[in-house]
Amino acid sequence: MxxxxxxxxxxxxxxxxxxxxxxxxxxxxxxxxxxxxxxxxxxxxxxxxxxxxxxxxxxxxxxxxxxxxxxxxxxxxxxxxxxxxxxxxxxxxxxxxxxxxxxxxVAERRTLPLAAEGDGDAEAPSVDPSRFRGPPRGYWSSPPNYWDELPEDRLLAGETLAVIQRAMESLPAGQQAVFELRDLQQWTSAEVCKALGLSEGNQRVLLHRARTRVRSAIEEYFDAR
Amino acid sequence: MKALALVGLHPWRTCRKSVDSVTEFLEGSLSPEDRTRVLTHLKVCPDCPRYFRQIELTIRLAREVPAETLPLPGRAALLDEFRDSHRPPDEEI
The missing domain is CATH 1.10.1740.10 (RNA polymerase sigma factor, region 2, helix turn helix motif)
Known part of the structure; x- marks a missing residue:
């Protein structure tokens, strides 16, 4: 790009x-x-x-x-x-x-769920808790697989990118908008907050959840191979 | 336990916590203390550095997804409008 x-x-x-x-x-x-x-x-x-x-x-x-x-x-x-x-x-x-x-x-109707989308599950963990050992250790019991070590041509293959695209498209609207503007369009967080009327913290939660979900989709895809 | 907490090895400042704060870490919005805890954890953890790398790689790969070329309805009309807007005034008569 x-x-x-x-x-x-x-x-x-x-x-x-x-x-x-x-x-x-x-x-x-x-x-x-x-x-x-x-x-x-x-x-x-x-x-x-x-x-x-x-x-x-x-x-x-x-x-x-x-x-x-x-x-x-x-x-x-x-x-x-x-x-x-x-x-x-x-x-x-x-x-x-x-x-x-x-x-x-219709902006009014959409703005509210958006803000709530970030708040609602802000406390939800990024990664399935079952992938970690319980206290006192709290380490991974099922660590991330090694997909990041795959050769570039596997990662950039059409099929992989299609998985990523589907994952992005299935994000809730708020996460999708923030991910689009921050990570794809590379706007600053200040710009995104201003454009979407989000607080800094809310914006970060939406971004975090979006990144986490897209990463999981990639992991699941390569797990299944 | 207290000493461990100070150097970032408190069990619950381990993998789960680090993974939950990856975006704040990358955004630079963690407090200096929490940032140090994450950095310390990343030095000793065999798995979390991979997770952090994967988040960064996810962003990089997402940028490679080709923008779908979608036929915007009314595209032809837009081009007409653009053409008209640049037509010298005398041609409009």
Whole structure:
């Protein structure tokens, strides 16, 4: 994925002193301003999957999420002239998306379960307790298997990635949104908290549970082989 | 028991606890004391370092999942809108 440059700008980021790199996004922005359709298409392809996932965090169906994403892209086209580049292009696009998703009228209904999703099982252990010996030792009785030592081509095989994708897709919406933004889009926790209206701690719990579940799915897959 | 707790070897600051705090550890949000406990545990534990590596590897692999190319409904209309928005004013007449 090309998307590994640190997110630029915005108060949250500036406070961390990350410089804004000349990037693919800058090139795309230039293209958009010149009316380059290829640049626009490439931007749509690049961000639409993540935007849909994030929209689904606020709205109850894929159809509505698709509408929200379409409206967002329309907003991008219409707002491009007034975009000053004070935040990164991506931050700006996702902010439009989140505003549209919230405005779609069902935000209230989705926001509550989201927060509760983190709180509800915050105390639940990351790993099945039966995999540890009881007190006084508390060590693993069934330690993690050695899948991390498999050759790179096994790990990156289509089948493995499909397992990971399914695991991500089956996460509850809150975990999915946080995992998407933090670990895939590489937003900072401050940005994610602000965008999703989560507390730092709540965000971390959702992220932790998401990572834990995806790891377990990989382990189970290689266990069964 | 107290001495063990100080160096991070208290039984319940062992594997289960370390595994539960992996995200806080990676985020740098543990208190300095808890961070030291986890680090100490990772030095002596034969299994937890693997778990921590696997969490990091999970994130790395998840980034390799190809974004599904999904046909966004209305994509053609979006492209039209984009084209129109860049058409010089005189062409619109």
């Amino acid at each position: 090309v998307d590994d440059m640190p997110m630029a700008d915005d108060e949250a980021i500036e406070s961390q002193g990350q410089p804004r790199p000349a990037s693919l996004e800058d090139a795309l922005l230039d293209g958009l301003r010149r009316g380059d359709e290829v640049a626009f298409e490439s931007l749509i392809d690049r961000h639409t999957p993540a935007m849909l996932r994030l929209a689904l965090f606020y709205v109850p169906s894929l159809a509505i999420a698709e509408e929200v994403v379409q409206e967002t892209w329309l907003g991008v086209v219409r707002g491009l002239g007034s975009f000053e580049g004070r935040s990164s292009l991506r931050t700006w696009i996702f902010r439009i998306l989140i505003n549209k998703a919230k405005a779609s009228g």
